[in-house]
Amino acid sequence: MPVPEKPALEGLEDALSAKWERDGTYRFDRSKPRDQIYSIDTPPPTVSGSLHVGHVFSYTHTDIVARFQRMRGKEVFYPMGWDDNGLPTERRVQNYFGVRCDPSLPYDPSFVAPEKPEKQPISVSRPNFIELCVKLTVEDEKVFEHLWRYLGLSVDWSMTYATIAPPAQRVSQMMFLRLLQKKLAYQVEAPTLWDVDFRTAVAQAELEDREQPGAYHRIHFAKRDPSTSLGTGGSGFVAIETTRPELIPACVALVAHPDDARYQPLFGTEVVTPIFGVRVPVLAHALADPEKGSGIAMICTFGDTTDVVWWRELKLPVRAIVQPNGTLGRVTWGAQGWETIDAARAQQAYDQLAGLSAKKAQARIVELLRESGDLQGEPKPITHNVKFYEKGDRPLEIITSRQWFIKTIDHRDQFIQRGREIAWHPEYMQARYENWVNGLNGDWCVSRQRFFGVPFPVWYPLRADGTTDHSQPLVPAESRLPLDPSTDVPDGYRADQRGKPGGFIADPDVMDTWATSSVSPQLVSQWETDADIFARTFPMDLRPQAHDIIRTWLFSSVVRAHFENQSVPWTHAAISGWVLDPDRKKMSKSKGNVVTPLGLLQEYGSDGVRYWAARGGPGVDTAFDVGQMKIGRKLAMKVLNVSKFVLAGEQPAGAVTEALDRGMLQNLAGLVDDATAELEDYEYAKALAKVESFFWDFCDNYVEAAKSRRYGDFGVEAAASASTAMRLALSVLLRLLAPYLSFVCEEVWSWSNTDSVHRSAWPTRAELIAVSGTDHAAQRSVFHLTEALNAIRKAKTDQKVSVGTPVKEVIYVAGDDAARSLALVERDLKAACRADGLVLKAGEPRVEITLKPAGV
RNA sequence: GGGCGGUUAGCUCAGUUGGUAGAGCACCGGCUUUACACGCCGGCUGUCACAGGUUCGAGCCCUGUACCGCCCACCA
Numbered sequence: 018m019p020v021p022e023k024p025a026l027e028g029l030e031d032a033l034s035a036k037w038e039r040d041g042t043y044r045f046d047r048s049k050p051r052d053q054i055y056s057i058d059t060p061p062p063t064v065s066g067s068l069h070v071g072h073v074f075s076y077t078h079t080d081i082v083a084r085f086q087r088m089r090g091k092e093v094f095y096p097m098g099w100d101d102n103g104l105p106t107e108r109r110v111q112n113y114f115g116v117r118c119d120p121s122l123p124y125d126p127s128f129v130a131p132e133k134p135e136k137q138p139i140s141v142s143r144p145n146f147i148e149l150c151v152k153l154t155v156e157d158e159k160v161f162e163h164l165w166r167y168l169g170l171s172v173d174w175s176m177t178y179a180t181i182a183p184p185a186q187r188v189s190q191m192m193f194l195r196l197l198q199k200k201l202a203y204q205v206e207a208p209t210l211w212d213v214d215f216r217t218a219v220a221q222a223e224l225e226d227r228e229q230p231g232a233y234h235r236i237h238f239a240k241r242d243p244s245t246s247l248g249t250g251g252s253g254f255v256a257i258e259t260t261r262p263e264l265i266p267a268c269v270a271l272v273a274h275p276d277d278a279r280y281q282p283l284f285g286t287e288v289v290t291p292i293f294g295v296r297v298p299v300l301a302h303a304l305a306d307p308e309k310g311s312g313i314a315m316i317c318t319f320g321d322t323t324d325v326v327w328w329r330e331l332k333l334p335v336r337a338i339v340q341p342n343g344t345l346g347r348v349t350w351g352a353q354g355w356e357t358i359d360a361a362r363a364q365q366a367y368d369q370l371a372g373l374s375a376k377k378a379q380a381r382i383v384e385l386l387r388e389s390g391d392l393q394g395e396p397k398p399i400t401h402n403v404k405f406y407e408k409g410d411r412p413l414e415i416i417t418s419r420q421w422f423i424k425t426i427d428h429r430d431q432f433i434q435r436g437r438e439i440a441w442h443p444e445y446m447q448a449r450y451e452n453w454v455n456g457l458n459g460d461w462c463v464s465r466q467r468f469f470g471v472p473f474p475v476w477y478p479l480r481a482d483g484t485t486d487h488s489q490p491l492v493p494a495e496s497r498l499p500l501d502p503s504t505d506v507p508d509g510y511r512a513d514q515r516g517k518p519g520g521f522i523a524d525p526d527v528m529d530t531w532a533t534s535s536v537s538p539q540l541v542s543q544w545e546t547d548a549d550i551f552a553r554t555f556p557m558d559l560r561p562q563a564h565d566i567i568r569t570w571l572f573s574s575v576v577r578a579h580f581e582n583q584s585v586p587w588t589h590a591a592i593s594g595w596v597l598d599p600d601r602k603k604m605s606k607s608k609g610n611v612v613t614p615l616g617l618l619q620e621y622g623s624d625g626v627r628y629w630a631a632r633g634g635p636g637v638d639t640a641f642d643v644g645q646m647k648i649g650r651k652l653a654m655k656v657l658n659v660s661k662f663v664l665a666g667e668q669p670a671g672a673v674t675e676a677l678d679r680g681m682l683q684n685l686a687g688l689v690d691d692a693t694a695e696l697e698d699y700e701y702a703k704a705l706a707k708v709e710s711f712f713w714d715f716c717d718n719y720v721e722a723a724k725s726r727r728y729g730d731f732g733v734e735a736a737a738s739a740s741t742a743m744r745l746a747l748s749v750l751l752r753l754l755a756p757y758l759s760f761v762c763e764e765v766w767s768w769s770n771t772d773s774v775h776r777s778a779w780p781t782r783a784e785l786i787a788v789s790g791t792d793h794a795a796q797r798s799v800f801h802l803t804e805a806l807n808a809i810r811k812a813k814t815d816q817k818v819s820v821g822t823p824v825k826e827v828i829y830v831a832g833d834d835a836a837r838s839l840a841l842v843e844r845d846l847k848a849a850c851r852a853d854g855l856v857l858k859a860g861e862p863r864v865e866i867t868l869k870p871a872g873v
Numbered sequence: 874g875g876g877c878g879g880u881u882a883g884c885u886c887a888g889u890u891g892g893u894a895g896a897g898c899a900c901c902g903g904c905u906u907u908a909c910a911c912g913c914c915g916g917c918u919g920u921c922a923c924a925g926g927u928u929c930g931a932g933c934c935c936u937g938u939a940c941c942g943c944c945c946a947c948c949a
Contacts, residue, residue: 026911226948233949259949272949304947314949323947402948445877449944452876456945564943597942632886636878638942642885644898647911654911662908706887710896717913724908807914814903814915821906821913851906 020665020768024657026650029760030623034166042773043171046092047550055091056554057083058538058587059172060562060570061098061180064157065105068164070641071563073614075593077630079561080170081701082591084756086558087171088779094554096176096541099161101154102185103530104215104408107469110150115139118146118468120503120525121516143468143503150181150469164615169623169759171775178540180533181469186499188540189471189533192581193463194492196423197475201580202463204421204487208318208325209462211416212406213343217466218420219406219413220529221459222569229403229412231260232396233310236386238271238288241296255280255288255299256393258310260401262386263378264317266293266348266367269333273313275301280313291391292366292382293350294358300331319415321404322458339414341466345378347371375414419487421464421473421526425576429454435575438585442699443636446564446592453568461573463532470527474500476507483518491521495545535573538586557587564592564636591699594638617646624758625650631757634702652709653761656754659716660765663747668727671737673788675726676841678742680799681719682789685711685746686782692753693779701756708753715746718803725848735844744769745788749780794841801838802846805829809850812864827852828865835859 037043057079062072087093111117115134122142130149131139141149158179165172178185196202209218237254257271268290273280283299290297304323305314316327318335327333336355340346348367351360366385370378386392403412425432432454441447464473476491491507493500502523506512514520539545542555556578562570571590578586618626621643628649633639673679688711695704720743725731727739748769755762755774766774789795809827810820818824827850831839836859839846847855853869 024908257949261949306947306949310949312949316949320949321947323949326947404948443878448877452945456876458947568944595943637886638879640885642898645885648885648897651911655909658909658912660908665908703887706896716909720908721913728907810914811916817903819904819906819914821904 018767020661024661024764026622026624026653026657026761029764030167030169030618033760033763034169037171037773037775038166038174040773042775043087043093043095043173045094045173045176047553049092049553051553053090053092054094054553055083055086055559056094056542056557056587057096058541058557058560058574059095059097061100061178061534061537062161063100063103063105064154064161065101065109068161068614070612070614070617071596073168073617073626074596074630074633074639075561075563076165076170077168077627078591078593078633078635078701079559080168080759081627081631081756082559082561082696082699083171084759084775085696085701085779087775088752088755088777090778093171094176094541094557095172096178097162097165097170097172097174098178098180098537098541099154099158100180100530100534101150101158102180102470102533104467104469106150106154106181107467110146110153110469111138113153114149116141116146116149118143120468120523124504143472144501146468147181151179154179154181164618167615167618167623169627171759176541181471183499184546185533185536185540186471188536188544189528190474190498190500191495191545192536192539192577193528193532194474194495194498196580197490197492199580201424202421203424204419204464204490206417206419208328208415208417209420210322210404210406210413211341211418212409213339213341213411213414214409215406215467216341218418218462218464219409220462220531221457222461222531222572223407223529224404224413225407226402227405228400230398231401231403232398233258233260234262234383234386234396235311235393236262236265236315237291237391237393238297238315239291240283241287241289255283255313256311257313257315259315259320260399261317261320261375261379262392263345263370263375263382264320264338265290265315265382266295266345266363266370267317267319267336267338268295268297268315269318269328269336270297270316270331271299271313272302272305272316272327272331273299274305274307275303277305277307277312279307289358292385292389293363295336295356295363296358302327302331318417322415325415335417337417339375339416341416341418343374343411343414344372345370345375375412418466420462421528422460423463423532423576425457425461426459428576428579429457431579432572432575435579435585439575439587440589442589442591443634446567446590446636449564449567450571453572461532461576463529464526465529466525467527470530471499471533472501472503472527473524474498474502475524476502476510476521477524479516479518479520479522481518485522490524531569531573534570535577538574538578539581544582555582555586556584559589559591560587561591561593563595565595567592589699592636594633594636596633596641597638598641612641617643621646621650622653622760624653624760627757627759628652628705631705632702635699637702649758652712653758655713655716656751656758656761656765659720660747660751660768662720662724663743664765664768668740668744669729669733669737671734671741673738673742673745675723675735675738675742675845676792676795676798677719677723677802677845678738679789679792680795680797681715681723682742682746682785683791683796684799685715685749686785686789689749689753689780689782689785696756704753705757708750708757712750712754714803715750718806719746719799722802722806722842722845722849726845730848731844741788745785749785752777752780794838797834798838798841801831801835802842802849804835805831805839805846806849808862808864809866812866813850816866816868818868821851823851823853823869824866825852825869826854826856826865826867828856828858828863830858830860830863830865832862833859 117138119140124144350363629645
């Protein structure tokens, strides 16, 4: 392809991404042996959101690494996934189609969603619901793919996966069943963190703290003399302070520190809860903090995670009042129900709370306590941190329910050990991982009471009385996976036995999002699907991801690979930073400062945006800065223009004989070494800085100095030396820049090559030295020429003439070494400063310029 | 309360094993120069967060402090 007259960046993205697709430039060749393959476990973006500039930032980093590895001779295994699984998608589908999922319904193959959502949501089976999810997300995925192609990700687009699609479900279910078989997964009925709006359990990893207003309520519990009968005994009161007075009916004990002299006399005695008249013990536990509140705490089932610890360790009973929907449930007090010393009063009071949300119940009970005189003083407002589900709107409750868990606590040391087998980029991210593993305080709860997710492939037998026997789950053969237990039938049963005594019932839950996404390495590597690919790609080479999900995605992936494959899932983890807005805050939609990525790519060019992203090193939070994108665009423009100069026109061929040319090529060999070493170490930003700096120097100094010679001013051989050296240097520089400025480099490469620059060999020192030879004197002459040029340009500028102004004479006096060195490149220097005469002398440094007489 | 990172020019950031503080942008000035005005040349800009210490010498090493960010904690 000839060099265009007026080269331009516009349109390269569309033209070249189409060409790459046609040519299969990034198609994975599965015939390569493992040691020639570089496999990447790409994060699947959530499709029900939209891609933002943070995605562009981090996915570019991965692409740079992929392109470098490919040019180094590795066959890059680079699939792309879509995370269409989980709550955000589910919510959107509900609203979009006006449906609700009812897992108890059978699949209806003829179901068609209404054009417009009806007022009253339509109930559909889980398989129907999932069909709608898939239908909606397919459109999102097209938009995402277009953006990624436009950005220039060198993904093999024939290898995409969706986290809700059958292959992903199959791997998730199969790996779950194997954990179950090894007793590494288990289910138990236990207090679990619960979101009352989503009505699902959530995991420790999905929590976040939020500052909330609250108030300390100082409340009297009557001391009770055990020697008297049922009365309160009248021997005084104990005051506790609580932020959750509505949980008083759920109180099961008071607890204070064993060394706390104030409460030591009470240990082993009982007190009576206000209003409800429940006798509860006063106990000692080291977790109680004498400094907090009154130093004695009310234990409820369950107000917070500390309550759970106390409840478990002190073997207390359960009095649960908060229901899964966040309201207080009905309770019968007295003989048939909960024990109390005054059933009538307890019932009368509690009936005013039942059915209310926790918040409303609190307001009501405060009134009741005030009336009864058990509230001491007024509530004291405070702000405190409260646990929320990261996607939730109301504080988490702790509710007892049956959930699936994967064992983690007993294996912490092994997970730490696996972490040490991974090379972290940057290294300090490993500390965050270990910090998290060491801080684990419970096994990983993997079940969610949702619909759009991977179902647990499990059923339970129903006893003759119709109750469920959870102790004997029915599991399918692996060959039946994936399946949906709400529609599929366990072996040995008939469909009409579903829900009948003596029949079976499906496990209603789905796996949490990290339980399914944590198997992405096995999924993309075709574990248990294609043993050949798996052997060639697993353990994978790279997991790129953001630092905020080390505790979730990264950790859970290590857990799964450790249990299933007895290995790490990958050998490198590249952790990218965040994009910060100008206020140094993480860019987010809620702040209204998110710019649409496609608009940016169109305005600054994909290469410009890639350049900005590439400057943010591994793990480094980086400011959103269109200024850097403009600079990237200018760099791309410069590549275009200097390439036009180097490649255009007929040029003599021949050996590189001139000192300037040889020195430049040797310096370039040094650059190749440096950039290669940095990139091998995942330091793509440092490599770019070095290449960029060399490139500008090449343009401004070398090309300027060699230009006149290349035009033939000093004969054909001298011109051939310049031409050959320039072409080689350009070829090397294009290859060094190709991972970053993927479009412009490909465009320019096509002017003198038939293959793709992205499939060309990474440059080496050897190919340069073979042409330039090694000659330190030549290298020094390049250095001194640049210095001389700068000094002479300054002198011209001082005289207010243009650098291109021809002058009569230039006298350049410099040190011995410089003078000797410059003699090697005297012709080039003289031509570059447009002087009729050039005098080089050794001595005290000085530049003297004699202008031509005016009018000549 | 614990852990990890950061603090360098107006802005965005580099600063290798300690050896006279750098780049780009912005700003100012000069250039129609036959690859490029999406360009070229030049100039200005710093108590390297603060306080101690080690050293002939500290942006870099050590101790402490402050502020910013992230992660974690048994937040009654």
